Amino acid sequence: MMDQKNMKFLIIGVLLALVIAIIAVFFASPDPDGLDSTALIASGQKSLTAPATGENISVDAPGHFSYESPMPDYNLGGNWGSMGGIIAMVIGTLLTFGAVMGLVWLLKKRKSSKKPVS
Numbered sequence: 001m002m003d004q005k006n007m008k009f010l011i012i013g014v015l016l017a018l019v020i021a022i023i024a025v026f027f028a029s030p031d032p033d034g035l036d037s038t039a040l041i042a043s044g045q046k047s048l049t050a051p052a053t054g055e056n057i058s059v060d061a062p063g064h065f066s067y068e069s070p071m072p073d074y075n076l077g078g079n080w081g082s083m084g085g086i087i088a089m090v091i092g093t094l095l096t097f098g099a100v101m102g103l104v105w106l107l108k109k110r111k112s113s114k115k116p117v118s
Contacts, residue, residue, distance in 0.1 A: 025086050
């Protein structure tokens with residue numbers, strides 16, 4: 001089990017990550033980020049010197065990516081506005097935290113199973 005000092009540190013870390021995620025919604029840019037822009041350039045939907053607005057991008061263009069994320073652009077879609085972004089960021093932060101804690105648990109379990117028997 002985790003001692004109280006580590007538990008407090010973990011809870012403060014998660015709360016801090018959630019605060020940063022919520023604040024980040026209001027500073028997010030609607031323009032494509034570097035990865036999106038690179039994908040658009042690679043698929044021929046944007047030139048290297050074009051503005052990063054994502055305008056005039058045809059979904060029928062060759063090489064267009066057809067994957068749609070569950071919460072595209074950190075939003076829930078519809079008329080949620082900023083609240084949808086906040087909910088999406090909180091969900092993403094908690095899912096990431098859960099994945100990391102799961103990995104830590106697996107690594108601890110693996111390490112404890114490799115201990116020599118005395």
